[in-house]
Amino acid sequence: MTQISSSPSLLRLAGLPYFLIAFVARLPFAMMVVGVLTIVVSVRESLTLGGLTSAVVGLGTAVVGPFLGAAADRYGQRLVLVATAVLNSAMLAAFALVVYSPAGDAPVLLAAFAIGATAPQVSPMSRSRLVTIIDERMPESRRARTTSSTMSYESAADESVFVFGPFLVGALASFIAPWAPMALASVLTLLFVGAFALHPTGRHVSIARAADGSAPSAASELFRPVLLVVVAGIFGVGLFFGATLTALTSFMADRGLPEQAGLLYGVMGIGSAILALGVAWLPPRFTLHARWLFFGAILLAGSVLVATASEVWMMTLALAILGIGVGPTLVTLYSLGAARSPLGRSATVMTMLGSGVVVGQAAAAAITGALAEGVGTSASLLMPLAASAVVVVCGILNRVLSRTRH
Template sequence: MASRPTVDSPVVPARVGYVPLLRTPGAWRFLIPAFVARLPYAMLTLGIVLLVFDTSGSYGTAGAVAAVAAVAQALVGPQTGRLADQFGQSAVLLPSVLVHAASVGALTALALGHAPVWTLFATAATAGASVPQIGAMVRARWVARFDDRPGHLSTAFAFESVTDELTFVIGPVLATAIATTLAPAAALATEAALTVVGGLVFAGQRATAPVRHPRTAGGQRVSALASPGVRLLAGSFLGVGTVFGAMQVSVTAFAKAQGLAGMSGTVYGVFAGGSMLAGVLYGMVAWRRSARTRLLASYALLVLGCSTLWAMPDLTALAAAGLGCGLAIAPTLITGYTLVETLVADGAKTEAFTWLTGAIGLGLAAGSVAAGQLIDLSGPRTGFLVPVVGAGLGLVALVTLRGLLRGSTSRGRTVASGGGGRRGSLESRRVSATLD
């Protein structure tokens, strides 16, 4: 008789192909509008950089304004996720998309009118705070659908990471193309329109939304950050975010210095394309190494790839180096989301995913500001030192505190067991299949 799976001898869940996953009833009804609504996330920061630089002439100012939007998104996003867990996704999305569109419109008008910088900061903060947390909400829908089938859930997370990277392939190229052929303001107008259309249609797909978990009188609120493992993963995703932020600003500046400003979106798209390719392949493999080991390995490769960017002599070489760097992004994110899903109770799933997304946004902000300042002081090549430092610090944190991820196994089982015997058993199998 087969032995019972344990933490020390993990069971590899049967890997489910992408086609069977996409045949899930109702999947396409929320995936298509979700993609439309997620695409602007990859356009907002670059769109702000292009617009503010065009009106101010300073990469430092452009990076700072974009950073304010990213910081606001990182800080407010998890609160939005918490409200979605409590009141439902549609109730949160409807006001968010409308406020976001209005804020982007105000930011654009103020930038074109050469208003004081502090007004740009204020409107950028509102625009960032109102970014719909579509990615986290989609992942929460997959969890609600496949909570008892780890093979399906792992493939779903891989698919979501690939979707994220696809938006970062298309988004920057689209934003750059619109900004250079029409005007930078038109790029942000497109971002706002896509957010409204995609967000409202996604909000209307209520049948696939996860069950609400309203607070009861006297009940204790479940916090995703109560888990040390979640905090560690959020910190490591902060390092990944610095790679995104510094790359956007540095590639834009480097391309302009080479006299090929219109190619910046394409070069950044190659970087994101490498991540997308790695995500597709990663989701097709039934991994036998533990998720913790895979996370450390992919993060180390990310640091190694980032260390080559500053030395590239031209855009072609930079695109090739960016491709290699991007190959480590998706495996890192997929594994991180797989780990964090097991660390929190059902009433905090969306919040937990949003903390990781918010950490990326916060890192993006730090990377944008640091790279912008370095570029203004010492030229575009120095901006590529920021990803090495940011990702390097993330790797140090993961290696030093990796025991927190091992210790989270018992926590995941304890959280799940509160819902009943069958639920606890299912959670135990999922944890055993994904962690050490």
């Protein structure tokens, strides 16, 4: 008992500078999709091209992200992160030059894909790094609670940057120029992702890996139904994020206040971040399976209110309820992903989950924007409800698969 109580905390094992660097290093990723949309719409004056370009960024991340995670598992995070930091910083700057040039749409889309493909996977890498430290350097009796607390913090950090990132993009584009958010993202990527890569924890490679870097588990373990259902669930959360922000923008534009959409979205984001931190204090008997279904149901209920809201105060209330559901759901899905990661492949799994959020967000933004423009706001407001239904259905499938496996 004395040994357990005197064992160092995760904060002490990783160090406070690690958490500060990792927080800022994930900010450029949160700025990318919105920054790309802003500069394309402002310079090329095409909302359709802007939405398509944002979706292509997500596609690049979805296609290449898991391979970056696999490379990090095999060769260590430092090499992968340094390479992507340099490449992504260059691509962000190049994208701005292409948009301002007389080049056609194809080079713009190609540059956008390159941004997504080279995007440093800071959030998944941080989760993998911390989970590895927990599993290898902490007493077994403390691992479950510490993992839950870590996933809570990581999700709250993601929520915070995804609220602050779009706000920062809007402020820079409004007060300086449309290229300013891309320039800042390029500098932050080079400096802080580089610092994240060079942090002492970046040298660590899982002890589950053999001397040649091979994993003890086969790659086919990544395609087990119990893991794929978690990826599908987190894809639904990504759909929810993209659909909600786009539908909310259309809702406020109908009232002549499109610039206030970000403020209302912050109601959900701030509440979600706070509730995500609180998940660590839930009792162990409230299992991850039950949490997925419970908080997914709250997400579904809030989405019904979004679909039926006719006044700003009703929408604000609906968003506050959504914040109660989405943060804990995200923490739960990442915790399940960590628990089901095959030995030596945690970075791969975390990048699969991170890519699921990004591609879901980009796809939903494009679809919801097209609905809002072609059919109307009322149709776009149904998209968060559809996304929430995906999350709940996956939660039910998870419960069935878990019982079958048990």
